[in-house]
Amino acid sequence: MQMTTMRLREALRAAMVEEMERDPEVFLLGEEVGHYQGAYKVTEGMLARFGARRVIDTPIAESGFAGLAIGAAMVGMRPIVEFMTWNFSAVAFDQIINNAAKLRQMSGGQLKVPIVFRAPNGSARQVGSQHSHAMEHFYAHVPGLKCIAPATPADAYGMLKTAIRDDDPVLLFESETLYSLSGDVPDDPSFTVPFGVARVAREGKDVSLISYSRAVHTCLEAAEQLAKAGVDAEVIDLRSLRPLDEAALVAAVSKTHRAVVVHEGWPYGGVGAELVDRVQRLAFDQLDAPVLRVCFLDVPMPYNAALERLVIPQVDRVIEAVKSVTYAR
Amino acid sequence: MTNVPELAALYRKMQLIRRVEEEAARAYAQGKIGGFLHLYIGQEAIAVGADAALRPTDYALTTYRDHGLALARGMSARALMAELFGKATGACQGLGGSMHVFDAERRMLGGYGIVGGHLPLATGTAFASKYRGDGGVTICFFGEGSVPIGEFHEAMTLASLWKLPIVFVCENNGYAMGTPIDRVLPVHEVTSHAVSYGIPSDRFVVECVREVVTRIGAAVERARTESTPTLVECLTYRFRGHSMSDPGKYRTSEEVEAHKRRDPLVRARAELVAERGEAAAAAIDAEIEAEVADAVAFSDTSPEPTADVLEPTTYAGPFAR
Structure with missing residues (x-):
């Protein structure tokens, strides 16, 4: 398989770009994802490529924009929500556990919620107690959610693509400390990595x-x-x-x-x-x-x-x- | 101007909601319905009038007090009652219950149990309509008890910022559970918040279902043609307690009786009798009685859901364990 060496943040970006080009119902929203080019530069260049209709800068209102994205997903769209870090998802916890994780069940299977939440997670470097949570432990507890945490650029690429195509809510836990990690990523846009396989x-x-x-x-x-x-x-x-x-x-x-x-x-x-x-x-x-x-x-x-x-x-x-x-x- | 349906059709739906809920209260007392049961009795004109201002393809979301909206949107009394009974034939296979009634086909996108939590969702369905350019409008109902919570303000902010085709309808019934508005809201006019979000508003006392159609209809039209959100405040009153476990000791019987004398359902019937005669109203009442009796019998005899429903309704794909 032909490979390209790229950093993990570029692998995440490539996955999002390819999926947005493949499916017009995929869109990205979050704080600083557009004009600022991403707080950690994961989304760099995406606003220029897709425009403000599909790469959407949000106010600092995690519960609001997470809920908005869940609402869009429950009528069939495929949003990618970038939290600046998973720590800030705490103020959107209600939306994720009470709406994203429950809508399918509460509706008796009438609705699905094909949404991706992604953000850096865990410790970084001296950012203190409020910015160092490992939030996967909170979310993996909840049936209705899927939780993935890749460690390499190839897995980040392949699993984010799987996540965007998945019909259930998927939470992708990244690490700021891995964004610059380099690795080989397959050149094949159809390459995906399945969930549940170590x-x-x-x-x-x-x-x-x-x-x-x-x-x-x-x-x-x-x-x-x-x-x-x-x-x-x-x-x-x-x-x-x-x-x-x-x-x-x-x-x-x-x-x-x-x-x-x-x-x-x-x-x-x-x-x-x-x-x-x-x-x-x-x-x-x-x-x-x-x-x-x-x-x-x-x-x-x-x-x-x-x-x-x-x-x-x-x-x-x-x-x-x-x-x-x-x-x- | 919004086209106002025949009064007979509006009255029919209001009466259906009233009678379904009265029978639900009876079934609750008999132990056939569990958990919480929040009745909409007294507020029927709002859901019915609002639905008449919508297209069948528009999205509607509301609180846990959701039976009225479900029936207004066209859900059958059977599907609703069976859901309350927790039966497999219910709208949500008996998994949602009273507070979580969904009918995706009729764009009844739920009743929600966390106060304020569904307001952002409604901005999302409105966002989807705007993104897709499908001409759809979202209507989102909530009580005045949602106003202090952050999600109310976040949803208003996003709807206004992104000019989403949505109508926020605050059903102000004066009490957040047992707490009167003057003990929880520093500003009693909920529509005053519209100013800070730069969106239009409307505020009126709900007495006449046809007025609800035109007042909410104007907001729906604004959402549809200008993609501008509106905050509508409907001043209303619930005749029963917050839920079945609430005896309503925080209100005087004089207050409740005064509101019952202004019951929009009674008014709708009186106007129907004036226009079409008693026989026309009585015929509708008889139809509704049969429909409600049928719904109860159907629910009584419907099967319970079985365990095999649980995993497929948790994940769309393979179960993630």
């Missing part, structure tokens, strides 16, 4: 590091260091949180018998707790050690750089967890 980011036999989004790269770095110490770690990139690839979890644990879940966001409940539940329920006999989680420390994100580093999952904490599950003290 990717083996690194083969290994001793322990499975299960992760998604930014933390995949932390795991890959940890795996490199572990390799030097003689531990062959596998890295599973879930890509999709809801639906979740249970078969991949079972396959990984059946192979390595040990797992560490690594993600941004707090330990109480959340995606990591869900993963641990599935692994112990579906592959209990395969486990040689308890499954551990490496998450944010259980505090609001501090501003101070050193303390922030302490709270966010780092390579050393992943390695510590691996040592624990392999009983290699």
Whole structure:
């Protein structure tokens, strides 16, 4: 397959541009997506390409414009809502959980809501507690929503295309820290990546590091260091949180018998707790050690750089967890 | 000017709503309807008059007090009553219930249970009409209790900013649940907000269903021809409590009785009798009685939904677990 090397933000943009060219019912709205060219430059050039009818700058009214987009979707349009960050979706929480996630069910299946919400998620660099939420844990809880969190440009491209074509509400969790990550993306405009299929980011036999989004790269770095110490770690990139690839979890644990879940966001409940539940329920006999989680420390994100580093999952904490599950003290 | 339908047709729908809801209240007391049941009794002229000003292809959204709008839009008494009974034959297969009545075909896009939450949705259907250039208008009903919440103001802002073809209809019945307007709104004229959003407004006391058609009709026409939103405030009164569990102790019986003496349904019937004779009104009443009795019998004998309905109504595609 012919490939083009591009940054993750360019891959997201390419997916949106191609889908908007393919389907006139797709449109984009959000704060600063047009004239400003995107708060993180994901939408750069799109206003010039599609005009203000389809690339729409909104006032700072998340509940208003998220609700507007859901309303447009329930009569068949395919909006892409860009929140400046997922943190700000908190003021549109009602629209997402009470309307986007419920309209199909409340209407007895008469309506569908083909909408995409996307934004950077999780920690960035010293942006403080209100701008560092890992919001996927809140949303993955809700039936009616789909939640995806790719870690590479190719997956960002392929999964955003799948999301735009999907008839259900899809929430795409990006990371500011990955926007400049380069990678090969297929030149084929028909290339898509399905939901619910995990990717083996690194083969290994001793322990499975299960992760998604930014933390995949932390795991890959940890795996490199572990390799030097003689531990062959596998890295599973879930890509999709809801639906979740249970078969991949079972396959990984059946192979390595040990797992560490690594993600941004707090330990109480959340995606990591869900993963641990599935692994112990579906592959209990395969486990040689308890499954551990490496998450944010259980505090609001501090501003101070050193303390922030302490709270966010780092390579050393992943390695510590691996040592624990392999009983290699 | 909006074409006003025959009074007989308007009265028929008003009477249908009244009688369906009276029977729903009875069924609720009998335990056949669960959860919340918010009756529209006293306010029927608004949904019926507004619907008469709309095309069948226009979109309509409202609050949890949604039975009246559903019937006004043409939903059958059977489909509504069966939904209230939670039956598989209900408008939403028994999944929505009283507060969430949808009929996509008739562009009845729901009753919503979170105060204010559907106003942004309505701006979205209006946005879709404008984007597609299909000439459609959206009408969005809500109570004066929605005015303090942010979504009211966000929806007004977006509708005005983007000149969306929408009519916001505030059904001001004086009470947000049990709280009178003067304890929750610093400014009692809801239409005063229209000034700050730079949109036209209209405010009137609902006494005559035909006046509702022309007053809301003017706003619908403005939305359709100029793509300009309007905020309409209908001063009205609900004769029953907020929901079935509300005995309405916060209102005096004198106040309620005074409003009942000005019941727009009674007025519509009196005008119909004056124009067409008692026999014409009585014939409609008899038809409605039969229709409502049929709806109750249908709902009583309809099957319950089964568990296989749950997953396909949660996701359009494969279930995401």
